[in-house]
Amino acid sequence: MGVIEPQSIDYTQHPRVNSSDPVPPRGRPTQAAHVIASDEEALAVAHQLAAQFAVGAALRDREGLLPIAEIDAYSQSGLWGINVPKAYGGAGVSYRTLARVIAILAAADPSIAQITQNHLAITGHIDLDGTDEQKKEFFAWVLSGLRFGNAFSELNSKTVAAFETRVVRDGDDVVVNGEKFYTTGALLSHIIPIVAVDENDQGVLVFADRDAPGITVTNNWSSFGQRTTASGSVKIENVRVPKHRLLPIAAFDRPTIxxxxxxxxxxxxxxxxxxxxxxxxxxxxxxxxxxxxxxxxxxxxxxxxxxxxxxxxxxxxxxxxxxxxxxxxxxxxxxxxxxxxxxxxxxxxxxxxxxxxxxxxxxxxxxxxxxxxxxxxxxxxxxxxxxxxxxxxxxxxxxxxxxxxxxxxxxxxxxxxxxxxx
Missing domain, CATH: 1.20.140.10 (Butyryl-CoA Dehydrogenase, subunit A, domain 3)
Structure with missing residues (x-):
C-alpha cells in the first residue's frame, strides 16, 4: 500500500502544550483505514512513516506542536490495528513485530510512538476480557481507523494502582465521574476507555466517545520530555455511556499477557x-x-x-x-x-x-x-x-x-x- 502522507497543516492553529484551555475533539476519519495483512507489511509501513515523522520531530518538540496530521496518517496507515486478531479481521502480528514497529517509530519521534501505546494495550485487553459481541464491535472500530485514548492514571491517588473514578449503573447506561492525568492519546482520540471502579470495587473499562457530554480534555502536560504526547488531563463529569461498552478488567486476576x-x-x-x-x-x-x-x-x-x-x-x-x-x-x-x-x-x-x-x-x-x-x-x-x-x-x-x-x-x-x- 502507499503510506498516507501527513497533510500540510497550519501549525499556528495547533493546541500548544501546558495550556489550561480545553481542546475540542478531532473529527472521525472520513474514510476507512487501510488494513495491514502481515508482519512484513507492518514493518515496511513503519519504516516509511518513520522517515516522514523524523523530518519535523525537532520542530514539534521545540515549539510544543502536537503531531496532529502525523497521527492521522499513522492511524490511517493501519498500524493501530495490527494486534487485532485474525479471527476478527486484523493481522494479528506477533508481539516481536509489534515491539519492532514501535521501536522504529520511536527512533523517529518517540512522542508519536507513545501516543499509540495505550491504544495497542487496550486492544489487547479487549482480546483478553471482552465478550464476542464486544470484540466484534470494538475491533471493527479499530480496523476502521478509530483511535482509543487513555484515561487510566490519576494524579492525586495514593498509589498508581488506586482509583477514585467511579462508575454506577443506571438502566441501560452507566454513569462515570472522576478526573485523570497522564492521559496520553486521549486528546487526539475518538474513543476514551476510562478506568473506573464500580459498586463492587471491581475495576472496569468504560469506552466513552471523545465528544461525549461531560468529557473535558486539557493539554496541560508540562513535562520537559515527551512534550508533544498531550499527556494532560481528562475530566469526567456525569458521562453517560451505554452499558454494553463496559468491559470488566479481569486479565490480571489470572495468568495472561x-x-x-x-x-x-x-x-x-x-x-x-x-x-x-x-x-x-x-x-x-x-x-x-x-x-x-x-x-x-x-x-x-x-x-x-x-x-x-x-x-x-x-x-x-x-x-x-x-x-x-x-x-x-x-x-x-x-x-x-x-x-x-x-x-x-x-x-x-x-x-x-x-x-x-x-x-x-x-x-x-x-x-x-x-x-x-x-x-x-x-x-x-x-x-x-x-x-x-x-x-x-x-x-x-x-x-x-x-x-x-x-x-x-x-x-x-x-x-x-x-x-x-x-
Missing part, C-alpha cells in the same frame, strides 16, 4: 529513543564535531576514544534489541498457552528487556553530548530532546523493581506480580 504487553511497548519506545540518539550522535560527529587537540586526527570521527564509545553504544543497543525480540517471542508463547509458568517467563523476559532498554536510552542520550562536543548543545539543533525524552519516558515504572522481581524469580522461584507495570 496483559502486563508483559503493556511493558514491551514501553521498552520498545525506549529502545527507539536510544537508536535515534545514537544515529544523531554519529551524524553530528561526522558533520559538525571537531577532533580533540590531543588526538592528532583530522576529523572527530577518527578519534579513537570516540570510535570505541560508539562501538560500546552499538553493542549495548543491539543487546537491548535482542532481549526485546526474546521478550516478544515469550509473550507470543504466553498468548497461545497462558499458564502460570509461561506467563511468568514472559513477564521476566520483558522485565529484562525493560532494564536494558532503559539503560541504553539514558546512556546514549547522555553520551550524545560528550561525543559530539559543546556545539551540540546549541538550541538550533534541539538535540537535548533525546535526553529529555529518555529521562521522562523511562520513569513510567521504576526499573529498580525490575531487578528485584527478576532476581526473586531466579533465586527464590517467586513469580513477578500481575499488573500493568510488570
Amino acid at each position: 496483559a502486563g508483559p504487553v503493556s511493558q514491551i511497548i514501553q521498552a520498545a519506545i525506549d529502545a527507539g529513543i536510544a537508536r535515534g540518539a545514537i544515529d544523531a550522535t554519529i551524524a553530528f560527529v561526522k558533520t559538525h564535531s571537531r577532533p580533540w587537540v590531543d588526538s592528532g586526527k583530522e576529523t572527530a570521527g577518527e578519534d579513537p576514544f570516540t570510535i570505541a564509545a560508539i562501538g560500546d553504544l552499538k553493542i549495548r543497543l543491539h543487546a537491548a534489541e535482542a532481549l526485546l525480540a526474546i521478550a516478544g517471542d515469550a509473550i507470543d508463547a504466553g498468548y497461545e498457552n497462558p499458564t502460570e509458568e509461561v506467563i511468568a517467563d514472559a513477564t521476566v523476559k520483558t522485565a529484562e528487556a525493560k532494564v536494558l532498554t532503559t539503560e541504553i536510552a539514558i546512556l546514549a542520550t547522555n553520551k550524545l553530548f560528550e561525543l559530539s562536543g559543546t556545539r551540540s548543545t546549541l538550541a538550533k539543533y534541539d538535540l537535548d530532546r533525546h535526553w529529555r525524552n529518555a529521562r521522562a519516558h523511562t520513569l513510567h515504572d521504576p526499573v529498580r523493581w525490575k531487578f528485584f522481581h527478576v532476581g526473586n524469580f531466579y533465586l527464590n522461584g517467586l513469580n513477578p506480580p500481575r499488573h500493568p507495570w510488570s
Whole structure:
C-alpha cells in the first residue's frame, strides 16, 4: 500500500502544550483505514512513516506542536490495528513485530510512538476480557481507523494502582465521574476507555466517545520530555455511556499477557529513543564535531576514544534489541498457552528487556553530548530532546523493581506480580 502522507497543516492553529484551555475533539476519519495483512507489511509501513515523522520531530518538540496530521496518517496507515486478531479481521502480528514497529517509530519521534501505546494495550485487553459481541464491535472500530485514548492514571491517588473514578449503573447506561492525568492519546482520540471502579470495587473499562457530554480534555502536560504526547488531563463529569461498552478488567486476576504487553511497548519506545540518539550522535560527529587537540586526527570521527564509545553504544543497543525480540517471542508463547509458568517467563523476559532498554536510552542520550562536543548543545539543533525524552519516558515504572522481581524469580522461584507495570 502507499503510506498516507501527513497533510500540510497550519501549525499556528495547533493546541500548544501546558495550556489550561480545553481542546475540542478531532473529527472521525472520513474514510476507512487501510488494513495491514502481515508482519512484513507492518514493518515496511513503519519504516516509511518513520522517515516522514523524523523530518519535523525537532520542530514539534521545540515549539510544543502536537503531531496532529502525523497521527492521522499513522492511524490511517493501519498500524493501530495490527494486534487485532485474525479471527476478527486484523493481522494479528506477533508481539516481536509489534515491539519492532514501535521501536522504529520511536527512533523517529518517540512522542508519536507513545501516543499509540495505550491504544495497542487496550486492544489487547479487549482480546483478553471482552465478550464476542464486544470484540466484534470494538475491533471493527479499530480496523476502521478509530483511535482509543487513555484515561487510566490519576494524579492525586495514593498509589498508581488506586482509583477514585467511579462508575454506577443506571438502566441501560452507566454513569462515570472522576478526573485523570497522564492521559496520553486521549486528546487526539475518538474513543476514551476510562478506568473506573464500580459498586463492587471491581475495576472496569468504560469506552466513552471523545465528544461525549461531560468529557473535558486539557493539554496541560508540562513535562520537559515527551512534550508533544498531550499527556494532560481528562475530566469526567456525569458521562453517560451505554452499558454494553463496559468491559470488566479481569486479565490480571489470572495468568495472561496483559502486563508483559503493556511493558514491551514501553521498552520498545525506549529502545527507539536510544537508536535515534545514537544515529544523531554519529551524524553530528561526522558533520559538525571537531577532533580533540590531543588526538592528532583530522576529523572527530577518527578519534579513537570516540570510535570505541560508539562501538560500546552499538553493542549495548543491539543487546537491548535482542532481549526485546526474546521478550516478544515469550509473550507470543504466553498468548497461545497462558499458564502460570509461561506467563511468568514472559513477564521476566520483558522485565529484562525493560532494564536494558532503559539503560541504553539514558546512556546514549547522555553520551550524545560528550561525543559530539559543546556545539551540540546549541538550541538550533534541539538535540537535548533525546535526553529529555529518555529521562521522562523511562520513569513510567521504576526499573529498580525490575531487578528485584527478576532476581526473586531466579533465586527464590517467586513469580513477578500481575499488573500493568510488570
